[in-house]
Amino acid sequence: MKLAILSRAPRSYSTQRLRTAALDRGHDVKVLNTLRFGIDLSGDEPDLLFRGKQLSTYDAVLPRIGNSITYFGTAVVRQFEQMDVYTPNTSYGIANSRDKLRATQILSRHGIPMPATTFVRDRADVIPAIERVGGAPVVIKLLEGTQGIGVILAPTIKVAEAIIETLQSTRQNVLIQRFVKESKGRDIRALVVGDRVVAAMRRVAQGDEFRSNVHRGGSVEPVELDEEFERVAVRSAQIMGLRVAGVDMLEGRKGPQVMEVNSSPGLEGIEAATKLDVAGAIVDYIDNQVAFPDIDVRQRLTVSTGYGVAEIAVHDGSDMVGKKLGDSGLDERDITVLTLHRGPQVIPNPRNKTVLEAEDRLLCFGKLEEMRSMIPDRKQKRVRRLMKKHLPPESS
Ligand SMILES: Nc1ncnc2c1ncn2[C@@H]1O[C@H](COP(=O)(O)OP(=O)(O)O)[C@@H](O)[C@H]1O
Numbered sequence: 001m002k003l004a005i006l007s008r009a010p011r012s013y014s015t016q017r018l019r020t021a022a023l024d025r026g027h028d029v030k031v032l033n034t035l036r037f038g039i040d041l042s043g044d045e046p047d048l049l050f051r052g053k054q055l056s057t058y059d060a061v062l063p064r065i066g067n068s069i070t071y072f073g074t075a076v077v078r079q080f081e082q083m084d085v086y087t088p089n090t091s092y093g094i095a096n097s098r099d100k101l102r103a104t105q106i107l108s109r110h111g112i113p114m115p116a117t118t119f120v121r122d123r124a125d126v127i128p129a130i131e132r133v134g135g136a137p138v139v140i141k142l143l144e145g146t147q148g149i150g151v152i153l154a155p156t157i158k159v160a161e162a163i164i165e166t167l168q169s170t171r172q173n174v175l176i177q178r179f180v181k182e183s184k185g186r187d188i189r190a191l192v193v194g195d196r197v198v199a200a201m202r203r204v205a206q207g208d209e210f211r212s213n214v215h216r217g218g219s220v221e222p223v224e225l226d227e228e229f230e231r232v233a234v235r236s237a238q239i240m241g242l243r244v245a246g247v248d249m250l251e252g253r254k255g256p257q258v259m260e261v262n263s264s265p266g267l268e269g270i271e272a273a274t275k276l277d278v279a280g281a282i283v284d285y286i287d288n289q290v291a292f293p294d295i296d297v298r299q300r301l302t303v304s305t306g307y308g309v310a311e312i313a314v315h316d317g318s319d320m321v322g323k324k325l326g327d328s329g330l331d332e333r334d335i336t337v338l339t340l341h342r343g344p345q346v347i348p349n350p351r352n353k354t355v356l357e358a359e360d361r362l363l364c365f366g367k368l369e370e371m372r373s374m375i376p377d378r379k380q381k382r383v384r385r386l387m388k389k390h391l392p393p394e395s396s
């Protein structure tokens with residue numbers, strides 16, 4: 001394959017290892033400085049310029065986008081996506097993982113175990129917020145920190161309040177998070193590639209430091225993960241839209257507590273700790289996936305007017321309960337079921353003979369008008385309340 005590694009640090013350990021791993025496997029690989037791209041939106045087809053010239057064709061791109069250039073970097077990755085070039089990490093995955101609040105919202109929506117976290121803006125809400133997550137000592141985090149910078153342990157509520165006020169006065173938003181004491185300055189970094197954890201290490205903070213980041217002097221050791229940690233790590237990466245990710249977890253009393261999912265995990269610490277060829281695993285994974293560039297399904301499916309994607313819930317008492325999908329009437333109404341969600345289980349492409357149960361959720365593509373009548377009441381009422389003024393008539 002022809003692979004582009006997007007990186008501003010061609011000589012860094014991670015970039016060198018990825019490049020060498022690709023060359024060793026006979027791939028054509030180029031390290032391209034992310035900031036030298038130009039996004040060309042003038043022609044019929046999406047295009048990219050590199051150093052002012054049209055970029056040649058690539059099969060895949062591996063973004064290593066630094067924190068300081070997230071906005072431009074993700075725009076470049078998005079352009080590659082629109083050109084149908086495969087990327088293991090999507091632009092929205094990178095952008096979402098960079099913002100600790102956004103990432104926490106997305107992960108908690110999918111039931112990923114995390115330390116209790118809260119976000120407030122008003123002064124009056126700060127003390128109740130700290131108490132809600134378990135009181136002091138409490139962890140305060142800047143939304144866009146990295147390498148442990150911007151993560152503070154406040155010993156008392158008074159100190160926490162002062163720190164939060166100071167940060168907010170300089171227009172910095174902060175998260176308030178339960179301090180997971182029992183992890184004792186240690187955490188787990190799991191390197192996820194595709195559907196598996198390829199390497200894992202434990203990081204141990206230095207002295208009385210509670211942050212275990214290698215950049216804060218933390219030491220590393222290899223670790224054999226139990227199934228629960230592996231499952232949570234892989235799912236977290238998947239939910240974030242990242243197929244190459246470093247998932248950081250604390251060892252809580254009841255199991256893993258995810259702190260963050262990194263979209264450009266460093267390879268030096270983990271390869272040194274585990275002696276595993278993580279770079280090789282990443283390159284092999286990309287090589288296997290090249291034929292499947294990520295398609296923005298919603299965008300592609302909503303180009304026909306009047307059609308779209310919606311989730312239909314099968315309510316207890318609905319006449320669909322107990323019926324086979326093929327007899328549910330959905331097909332006749334021009335509605336196609338893409339996936340069936342049943343509790344934690346997801347059934348892709350459910351067959352016509354699948355019998356529907358109460359509380360099933362069907363992800364559907366079809367005529368919006370037909371689906372509207374099947375969406376639960378509460379949502380419908382909200383929509384009506386918002387529509388006080390008359391809108392222009394809908395086009396059909
Ligand atoms: N809620 C918490 N309880 C205990 N330790 C924590 C907590 N949150 C973070 N830490 C420690 O601080 C380190 C940095 O936090 P993290 O959220 O990963 O920020 P960064 O993006 O700066 O790495 C973690 O690796 C962990 O050792």
Ligand SMILES: [Mg+2]
Pocket residue numbers: 147148213248260
């Ligand atoms: Mg971290």
